[in-house]
Amino acid sequence: MKTRSLVAGAFAVLVAATLAACSGSGADSGDGAGVTLTYWASNQGASLDNDKEILTPELEKFTAKTGIKVKLEVVPWSDLTNNTLAAAVSGRGPDVLNIGNTNAVTFQSTGAFYAFDDAALTKLGGKDHFVESAFATAGKPGQPPTSLPLYSQVYALYYNKQQFAAAGLQPPATWEELISAAQKLTKPAENKWGVVIPGATVNASMHYSYIFSEQQGGSAFDADGKPTFTSQGMIDGVQQYVDLMSRYKVVNPSSAQYTEIGQAAGEFARGNAAMYLAQTSGINTLTQNGMKPDQYGIVPIPAPAGKTKISSFVAGSNISIFKNTKHLDAAIEFVKFMTSDEEQAILNKAYKSLPAVKGVESAIGDEPAKSEVFTKILGEQAKPLPLIPGIQAFQANVGGAVVKLIAKAATGAQVSSADVKAALDEAQQKMASAPK
Structure with a gap:
């Protein structure tokens, strides 16, 4: 997982802000065919173009299945945190985005992100759908998470x-x-x-x-x-x-x-x-x-x-929804797609990362021995950062x-x-x- 330092001033502004622009009800307007979601994907591949090559056919698959279009923007890690902070302050950002999981609690504390309550988690297969150590990075214990594990690293x-x-x-x-x-x-x-x-x-x-x-x-x-x-x-x-x-x-x-x-x-x-x-x-x-x-x-x-x-530590990327999205149902459907068994197998193999959901075998470099070691580390010898x-x-x-x-x-x-x-x-x- 890659991390970058926050700009302290921007964070202070964020915490002090009322976040009025981000306090919408999340009411949906016409989810399904014709809806377009904006998705900020973190740079997981060898380059931004490599990410587009990997993600575009999968997003087209999602559109064919649901009628929901996805506008993709791959954001370098050097920009992702500050861009996310700016979007949270202004209320002008994507519907769905990736975050470094070490920032999960930081962003949760802003109040700008949708909280996956029990009903939402049930739509996604429940808490038990995810690898326990990866799910532990989703937010503060005892509170509904505002991010869900997508790609795991150790x-x-x-x-x-x-x-x-x-x-x-x-x-x-x-x-x-x-x-x-x-x-x-x-x-x-x-x-x-x-x-x-x-x-x-x-x-x-x-x-x-x-x-x-x-x-x-x-x-x-x-x-x-x-x-x-x-x-x-x-x-x-x-x-x-x-x-x-x-x-x-x-x-x-x-x-x-x-x-x-x-x-x-x-x-x-x-x-x-x-x-x-x-x-x-x-x-x-x-x-x-x-x-x-x-x-x-x-x-x-x-x-x-x-x-x-x-x-x-449990490294990797999580996926989140901005609370002020006008297409909440579509955004949840997209998160469900990205965290499905099928997509987890495809995307984590492409990115040489570990599936964040249970029951999906790792295929890092098509080498079972390496996959087995990484999977064991994630499941038995990894601990989330504070x-x-x-x-x-x-x-x-x-x-x-x-x-x-x-x-x-x-x-x-x-x-x-x-x-x-x-x-x-x-x-x-x-x-x-x-x-x-």
């Missing part, structure tokens, strides 16, 4: 099969085994490294920090939604990540400059790193870099021995702090537990001024 550990075989190594099942393998495969004089990371990428740095802190029994927020960044589990989790470069030196220091995940993927694809931590969509990125599927395997990101086996409106501030502050720690480690300096605690304390202080 993190996994990608490893170079040839390099592991040549060294007589098996894929790591614990963090200690990962470190041991990385040390054996790191040969700086040959520009060969055990692990590659996108060290200057803020969102990925937050993702890794969350995963590792959950492994360590930490929690970024307490039950009241207050940040607990300086708890021991959070400190240990961040230390676990930073130690790859600081303590064990199995990461090329130059990766501290990688501001895009694709840069790390390129190093892995070229054989300069033996392991790479990436989401499901990493398969597409590796293909674009010329790496063939049979050259790498995947396993869950391992936890330290005796720690909690959390390998990922369900709070300030998730973007969490990303910016914790992710930014970890980027700075990685930059320090890249200079050859040791990053101590005290350094980690100080960085997280500063991030926690910044949360006080974050939009609620």
Whole structure:
């Protein structure tokens, strides 16, 4: 799942706004034949044009079935969040749109989105139609969700099969085994490294920090939604990540400059790193870099021995309806179509993502072994990010702090537990001024 920082000022305006333009009853006017829905689709494919190629025949299928036309606009992730905020404030936006699931609670708190009550969920097959961990991203617990899971992603550990075989190594099942393998495969004089990371990428740095802190029994927020960044589990989790470069030196220091995940993927694809931590969509990125599927395997990101086996957060895209749509019934029918078993199988196969509904088999790259691992991670070893409106501030502050720690480690300096605690304390202080 891809995420981008909110513009704080725009969010503050949104929360303060009365949203009068978005407070319509959602009354329908002539749903069915002749109705045209506007749909903002998030960029899931290799390009915006690739999304259009994938989605257009499916939308035509929907029109043939229902008589409802769909005007498609594919929106890049760099624009999607702010465009959605602007549409919520102005009341001028699409009928249906995709959102990054980490923003689900943020957008739910605006009041601008249609809430799927029990009657609406029944039309869509009920709550049990969806994979439990994916549905947990739909909104605040105890409230009707304002988004529903569409495409699911999880993190996994990608490893170079040839390099592991040549060294007589098996894929790591614990963090200690990962470190041991990385040390054996790191040969700086040959520009060969055990692990590659996108060290200057803020969102990925937050993702890794969350995963590792959950492994360590930490929690970024307490039950009241207050940040607990300086708890021991959070400190240990961040230390676990930073130690790859600081303590064990199995990461090329130059990766501290990688501001895009694709840069790390390129190093892995070229054989300069033996392991790479990436989401499901990493398969597409590796293909674009010329790496063939049979050259790498995947396993869950391992936890330290005796720690909690959390390998990922539940990433992906959800689908939502603006509350002020004039075609509510048609919009619900479209959501039903997009979350149907048939479409979930087609679209998730095309996007190399995981079906968000039960009973649909994953077909990532037509490789059953990889599909099985990703599906197991989503169902058994993934946990949603904190369900709070300030998730973007969490990303910016914790992710930014970890980027700075990685930059320090890249200079050859040791990053101590005290350094980690100080960085997280500063991030926690910044949360006080974050939009609620």
